[in-house]
Amino acid sequence: MNDTKKLKYFVLTGDPGVGKTTIIKRICECLQGKGVKTSGIYTEEVRTNGIREGFDVISLNGVKGRLARDQRLLSTPAKYKVGKYGVLIQEFENIALPTLQKDEDCKLCLVIDEIGKMEFYSIPFKNRIKEIFTNNSNNFVIATIPIRNSDPLIELIRHHNEAKVWVVTRGNRNIIYEDIVKEIFCNILSN
Numbered sequence: 001m002n003d004t005k006k007l008k009y010f011v012l013t014g015d016p017g018v019g020k021t022t023i024i025k026r027i028c029e030c031l032q033g034k035g036v037k038t039s040g041i042y043t044e045e046v047r048t049n050g051i052r053e054g055f056d057v058i059s060l061n062g063v064k065g066r067l068a069r070d071q072r073l074l075s076t077p078a079k080y081k082v083g084k085y086g087v088l089i090q091e092f093e094n095i096a097l098p099t100l101q102k103d104e105d106c107k108l109c110l111v112i113d114e115i116g117k118m119e120f121y122s123i124p125f126k127n128r129i130k131e132i133f134t135n136n137s138n139n140f141v142i143a144t145i146p147i148r149n150s151d152p153l154i155e156l157i158r159h160h161n162e163a164k165v166w167v168v169t170r171g172n173r174n175i176i177y178e179d180i181v182k183e184i185f186c187n188i189l190s191n
């Protein structure tokens with residue numbers, strides 16, 4: 001029997017640093033090139049002389065802020081930490097939240113790379129994610145989630161009946177892009 005399930009959520013997971021953000025950027029370029037409206041965020045490692053200092057959050061329209069930094073680089077200790085990194089919630093929210101506004105008038109593709117422990121220290125962000133994955137909007141979503149079991153909301157996303165999840169590996173990261181794009185267009189065009 002054919003699987004005719006309608007998909008709204010296109011989710012990537014995989015080990016840290018395997019290439020998820022790189023794939024999402026390619027997908028966004030492709031969607032934008034075909035006239036699909038996109039909005040959202042990427043997160044990226046920040047390294048100096050090869051040493052990881054933290055992570056930035058970058059909106060699709062190029063506005064950048066800090067998501068987390070090595071505590072030793074912060075003048076004021078952060079309230080929330082993940083490993084050695086202090087999470088800069090306000091800076092993250094300033095960039096991320098405006099990009100994830102409701103937009104019911106058109107077929108918008110929201111891009112959320114990533115939905116994880118650091119980001120969930122922001123309650124407004126977590127609430128918005130919950131809303132995105134539990135309401136009935138027109139929006140499509142491309143998101144990344146951690147490979148390991150974590151927050152119940154992340155597990156809801158992983159097992160959502162309107163989601164397809166791809167596990168990115170070093171073996172498939174150069175070819176998986178085509179399958180994801182095909183699936184997205186199949187669902188966007190048939191909606």
Ligand SMILES: Nc1ncnc2c1ncn2[C@@H]1O[C@H](COP(=O)(O)OP(=O)(O)OP(=O)(O)O)[C@@H](O)[C@H]1O
Nearest residue numbers: 015016017018019020021022023043045114173174
């Ligand atoms: N297909 C690829 N071939 C070679 N190098 C790659 C490929 N994809 C990504 N990389 C490199 O691997 C590094 C990590 O890539 P990327 O940030 O996309 O991974 P990620 O899974 O999103 O990481 P994170 O878990 O930190 O979010 C980058 O330096 C990137 O240039």
